[in-house]
Amino acid sequence: MINLNFQLDFIEDKVEFFEATKLNDLEKKINDQIETNKAIMLEVHHVAHQMHMDENGRRFYSAVVHFKLKRK
Numbered sequence: 740m741i742n743l744n745f746q747l748d749f750i751e752d753k754v755e756f757f758e759a760t761k762l763n764d765l766e767k768k769i770n771d772q773i774e775t776n777k778a779i780m781l782e783v784h785h786v787a788h789q790m791h792m793d794e795n796g797r798r799f800y801s802a803v804v805h806f807k808l809k810r811k
Contacts, residue, residue, distance in 0.1 A: 753781055753806040758799070762790075765800045772804070781806035 755772060759765035765788075773783060788802040 749808055750779060750781065751808040752784075755804050755806070756801070757804065758801045760797065760799060762798075762800050765802060769802060769804055776806050780809045782809045 753776070757765055757768045757772070759768060769786075776782075783804060784807040785805040786802060788800065791799045791801070793799065
């Protein structure tokens with residue numbers, strides 16, 4: 740008799756950084772990654788974002804998204 744033991748290690752926390760020159764593009768990047776992370780049972784725990792304007796008046800958007808393991 741063969742005894743196989745499986746041990747699954749889940750990612751419990753994951754922090755990802757996003758950037759874009761348009762707010763719609765930033766939102767799309769984040770939403771795409773949310774869908775990807777659902778496959779590994781991660782959900783959004785916290786989002787922080789900011790906008791920076793350079794010396795020429797161009798806007799630059801960035802965000803940090805903290806994903807956590809989905810608990811039932």
